[in-house]
Amino acid sequence: MKKKTLVLGVSLKPDRYSNFVVHKLVNQGHEVVAYGLKNGQVAGVTIDTELMPYENVHTVTLYANPKSQKGYYDYVVSLKPKRVIFNPGTENPEFYKILKEHHIFYEVACSLVLLSTNQY
Template sequence: MKTTLILGATTNPSRYAYLAAERLTAGGHQIIPVGIKHGNVLGYEILHGKPDVPEVDTVTLYVGPRHQPEYYDWLLRVAPQRIIFNPGTENAELMRLAHDQGIEVVRGCTLVMLASGSY
């Protein structure tokens, strides 16, 4: 399976980012959790800031638009195949920047995509 970077990762099991990590790993996907929280998500350490990461297929966003600008350059350097803008994370500016770099832009819900087999 391909690697998914979860931007906005958390240790809180009631948050959608945590549920996505849970369902991704249950489906055999490798995850890279990145966020401001300290701790582990399902055995994966939450990385902070803008870490160097191995090849990433998908970024799934759980950071709202107002906190995304600080990650623009880093996300474009990570150069995923696609970025999933989960509900509440839609951001026309980042969508345009990603599209201009040849990154697929998906408005959707990672949890629904996983449940429906369209991930």
């Protein structure tokens, strides 16, 4: 099943993992929406610089450090995703607690690994 995914913290820099994951998601046929600090496109996906009220988001994959995430807590919860993936370097026990309180599943994992091993 293909999962609509929000990549939160995507970079235009081609050597960043957030950029890699957008390419991998698109190549595997997932619907991708993206939020980042700079306008642009990655793999044909427009990067929004405003927090959009996306609908039917299954997965939010985080590429923002824990300090930066504080500004996104309410936003991510409002999307009501089925899960949030905390990629390496984004681990955040404070956010885990908030997600758990809202019955949103989270996992500490690498989206690229999950995609590469058909566990996404």
